[in-house]
Amino acid sequence: MAQFVDVRAMVTWAADRGPEEIIASMIDYLEEDFRRWEAFDKTPRVASHTRFGVIELMPTSTEDEYGFKYVNGHPSNPARGYQTVTAFGVLADVHNGYPTFLAEMTVLTALRTAATSAMVAKHLARPDSKVLALIGAGTQSEFQALAFRRVLGISSFRVWDTDTAATEKFVRNLAANGVEIVVTDSAAECVEGADIITTCTADKTNATILTADLIRAGVHINAIGGDCPGKTELEPEILGLGDVFVEYTPQTRIEGEIQQVAPDFPVTEFWEVLLGRRPGRTSPEQITVFDSVGFAVEDFSALRYVRDMVAGTDFAEEIDLIAAPEDPKDLYGLVAAAAPARL
Amino acid sequence: MAQFVDVRAMVTWAADRGPEEIIASMIDYLEEDFRRWEAFDKTPRVASHTRFGVIELMPTSTEDEYGFKYVNGHPSNPARGYQTVTAFGVLADVHNGYPTFLAEMTVLTALRTAATSAMVAKHLARPDSKVLALIGAGTQSEFQALAFRRVLGISSFRVWDTDTAATEKFVRNLAANGVEIVVTDSAAECVEGADIITTCTADKTNATILTADLIRAGVHINAIGGDCPGKTELEPEILGLGDVFVEYTPQTRIEGEIQQVAPDFPVTEFWEVLLGRRPGRTSPEQITVFDSVGFAVEDFSALRYVRDMVAGTDFAEEIDLIAAPEDPKDLYGLVAAAAPARL
Numbered sequence: 185m186a187q188f189v190d191v192r193a194m195v196t197w198a199a200d201r202g203p204e205e206i207i208a209s210m211i212d213y214l215e216e217d218f219r220r221w222e223a224f225d226k227t228p229r230v231a232s233h234t235r236f237g238v239i240e241l242m243p244t245s246t247e248d249e250y251g252f253k254y255v256n257g258h259p260s261n262p263a264r265g266y267q268t269v270t271a272f273g274v275l276a277d278v279h280n281g282y283p284t285f286l287a288e289m290t291v292l293t294a295l296r297t298a299a300t301s302a303m304v305a306k307h308l309a310r311p312d313s314k315v316l317a318l319i320g321a322g323t324q325s326e327f328q329a330l331a332f333r334r335v336l337g338i339s340s341f342r343v344w345d346t347d348t349a350a351t352e353k354f355v356r357n358l359a360a361n362g363v364e365i366v367v368t369d370s371a372a373e374c375v376e377g378a379d380i381i382t383t384c385t386a387d388k389t390n391a392t393i394l395t396a397d398l399i400r401a402g403v404h405i406n407a408i409g410g411d412c413p414g415k416t417e418l419e420p421e422i423l424g425l426g427d428v429f430v431e432y433t434p435q436t437r438i439e440g441e442i443q444q445v446a447p448d449f450p451v452t453e454f455w456e457v458l459l460g461r462r463p464g465r466t467s468p469e470q471i472t473v474f475d476s477v478g479f480a481v482e483d484f485s486a487l488r489y490v491r492d493m494v495a496g497t498d499f500a501e502e503i504d505l506i507a508a509p510e511d512p513k514d515l516y517g518l519v520a521a522a523a524p525a526r527l
Numbered sequence: 528m529a530q531f532v533d534v535r536a537m538v539t540w541a542a543d544r545g546p547e548e549i550i551a552s553m554i555d556y557l558e559e560d561f562r563r564w565e566a567f568d569k570t571p572r573v574a575s576h577t578r579f580g581v582i583e584l585m586p587t588s589t590e591d592e593y594g595f596k597y598v599n600g601h602p603s604n605p606a607r608g609y610q611t612v613t614a615f616g617v618l619a620d621v622h623n624g625y626p627t628f629l630a631e632m633t634v635l636t637a638l639r640t641a642a643t644s645a646m647v648a649k650h651l652a653r654p655d656s657k658v659l660a661l662i663g664a665g666t667q668s669e670f671q672a673l674a675f676r677r678v679l680g681i682s683s684f685r686v687w688d689t690d691t692a693a694t695e696k697f698v699r700n701l702a703a704n705g706v707e708i709v710v711t712d713s714a715a716e717c718v719e720g721a722d723i724i725t726t727c728t729a730d731k732t733n734a735t736i737l738t739a740d741l742i743r744a745g746v747h748i749n750a751i752g753g754d755c756p757g758k759t760e761l762e763p764e765i766l767g768l769g770d771v772f773v774e775y776t777p778q779t780r781i782e783g784e785i786q787q788v789a790p791d792f793p794v795t796e797f798w799e800v801l802l803g804r805r806p807g808r809t810s811p812e813q814i815t816v817f818d819s820v821g822f823a824v825e826d827f828s829a830l831r832y833v834r835d836m837v838a839g840t841d842f843a844e845e846i847d848l849i850a851a852p853e854d855p856k857d858l859y860g861l862v863a864a865a866a867p868a869r870l
Contacts, residue, residue, distance in 0.1 A: 190846065190847040190848065191847045191848065191849065191850045191851075192847055194850075195850065195861055195862055195865045196865050198862045198865070199862050199863070199864075199865035199866035200865075200866075202866075203859075203862060225575050225577075227573065230570065230573050230584065230586060232568050232586055232587075232588050232593060234568075234588065234590065234621045235590075236621055236622050236623070236624070237623075237624050238624075239586075239588070239593050239619060239621070239624050241573065241584045241586055241595060243573060243575055243582075243584055244575075245575050245577065245582070247577065247578075250575060250582050252584060252597070254595070254617065254619075254626065256619070256623075256624025256625070257624070258623055258624045261623055261624070261855060262855040262856055264623070265855060266623045266624075266625065266855055267850070267851075267852070267855045267856075267858065268855070270624060270625055270626075270849045270850065272626065272848050272849070274597065276582060276597075276599070278577045278579055278582070279579050280579070280580075280599075280601055280604055280607070280609045281579070281580050281581075281582050281599025281600070281601045281604070281609075281613060282599070282609065282613055283597065283613075283615065288847070288848055288849065288850060290849060290850040290858065291850055291858065291861070291862060294858055294859070321856075322856045323855075323856050323857075323858045323859070325859075326859035327859060347856075349856075350856050353854060353856060353857050353860070357857070357859050357860060357863060360863065503533065504533040504534045504535055504631070505533065505534065505615050505631055506534065506613045506615070506631065506633060507534045507537075507538065507610070507613065507631060507633040507634055508534075508610075509610070511696060512604060512605040512608060512609055512610045512611070512666075513605055513610075513664075513665045513666055513690075513692075513693050513696060514666075514696050514700070515610065515633065515634065515637055515666045516546070516637070516666070516668075516669035516670060516700050517696070517700060518538055518634070519538055519541045519542050519546060519634060520542070520700060520703065521542075522538045522539050522541070522542035522543075523542035523543075523545075
């Protein structure tokens with residue numbers, strides 16, 4: 185039997201534990217996995233593009249454990265009452281190939297994306313960063329704000345979104361957490377005085393959410409909304425202002441902001457910074473860009489983390505996903521044995 | 528909410544309906560999908576190879592529906608009490624990216640593999656075929672025998688396996704279905720007088736289960752055990768004796784028997800035969816080889832079939848896999864709303 189964390193269990197667990205606490209401790213799992221980056225079997229995710237959106241499978245594995253996530257991206261979904269991104273994920277035992285753990289990952293992806301952003305910013309943003317500008321007040325925004333407050337000690341928040349209802353929702357949700365937000369009327373106003381800029385919009389186009397003239401020295405840009413071929417947020421000139429950091433280069437070349445520049449545009453993979461093999465931030469004036477698209481290893485870390493946290497609690501239930509005949513070669517017998525009682 | 532068919536439900540449904548009946552009617556779904564082959568988004572499956580075995584994801588989609596299967600292949604599993612192959616699969620709505628259906632597929636894969644073999648043999652084997660030789664008496668063998676009895680009217684069965692316990696299991700299971708089997712002592716003896724030869728062994732090596740000198744004119748070879756790089760069953764000379772038919776050429780070049788021959792070795796995709804675009808069997812003397820590796824479209828058909836058959840019955844239950852906040856941009860609110868009741 186595999187363990188299963190359904191939506192109700194994930195939501196209740198996240199509320200019980202608190203998103204900020206989860207994000208902070210999930211970073212330990214993320215850093216553990218980024219430090220053993222070379223031990224992972226890595227591949228760009230497998231995307232199925234349609235005129236409505238994209239459905240992706242994101243597998244990765246170590247010598248002992250395998251994981252994958254199913255995730256969709258449908259920017260037109262909210263207008264029809266659906267979420268842009270939904271997801272679920274699985275862990276499996278590499279030794280026998282059996283799935284061991286299944287979990288909803290819509291909520292979990294929101295937590296892991298915020299945790300990844302905060303982990304990277306902790307190493308790349310100026311240590312004295314106090315002001316976070318958020319462009320985009322959608323699904324990911326609250327998780328980002330809480331992550332940066334908890335992990336980097338951000339105390340001042342600014343937001344800009346074309347959707348005023350989304351902005352109001354964001355302000356309301358954060359106010360309940362004792363976070364005050366300055367609502368602005370443009371991207372330019374939003375990033376005034378910001379130490380860190382997070383772009384998290386969902387348009388599936390080459391949008392220019394942020395232009396180079398708005399970027400001042402020393403800023404860390406956390407670009408998470410551009411994550412698909414043809415879906416970017418930054419004016420390409422921004423990429424030349426400083427140093428660009430990525431998760432897994434082959435996937436980011438396809439999906440990230442750097443799809444707008446030459447295929448040999450220099451980037452640094454974050455795990456190299458974490459291991460001290462490549463420099464991260466080298467001066468207070470340096471502009472750093474995390475061109476984040478979301479990589480399978482992050483989902484693997486998030487799944488491992490939840491699996492360990494809910495083990496033995498009521499948040500996990502058993503799911504009957506894998507047939508287990510007494511004689512492993514007698515699968516037919518399993519079917520035959522079920523027949524007489526019904527005839 | 529998505530619909531879910533767990534192992535118990537799948538086994539009970541298969542027993543209730545009967546494997547032969549399921550295989551026969553699943554072929555209608557398979558043929559429907561093979562006929563619209565060009566409408567599918569196709570890619571070779573994504574395999575994660577380890578020293579223990581392989582874990583694969585097999586996605587495909589039409590303009591309306593997406594499906595994928597998770598499946599492992601661990602030839603050393605039975606010796607440790609586990610099955611060689613286990614699987615589960617998912618259907619999703621391409622329009623919003625939401626999963627709609629989750630099912631165990633260990634049992635279902637056994638049924639769809641047998642259904643695919645029978646569908647292809649119905650078009651490629653001699654219409655007067657009466658004798659089936661099965662090399663390999665493992666998990667797939669009973670499903671193959673029942674499929675060929677039902678769909679092609681095979682009346683005489685011969686088997687050979689190095690594992691006598693597996694052979695005894697096969698004989699016992701088939702006897703309960705009124706099928707008598709001739710147990711033989713070698714591959715050579717097994718294929719004597721056979722009109723159709725099915726090879727379904729599980730060794731993850733370039734084994735030579737069948738040699739060219741054993742192949743008589745007019746035989747149809749249903750080669751289903753060679754389905755991984757480095758895992759083949761046929762002496763390569765056999766491929767030159769007649770015409771080779773495949774599911775999806777790019778995947779079969781990687782995984783099938785034809786990995787043993789030149790990358791431009793001529794093959795025919797089965798859907799072309801089904802649509803009358805390419806010849807299948809053209810004479811009673813012709814030797815035909817179905818170099819089957821199992822392709823995502825077959826799992827898509829099998830999932831569609833089960834989904835339609837169990838809709839509204841007790842065999843399907845609801846599973847809480849996708850978070851559905853009232854405001855699709857307010858995922859955080861879903862977590863926040865769960866908090867007060869527990870504080």
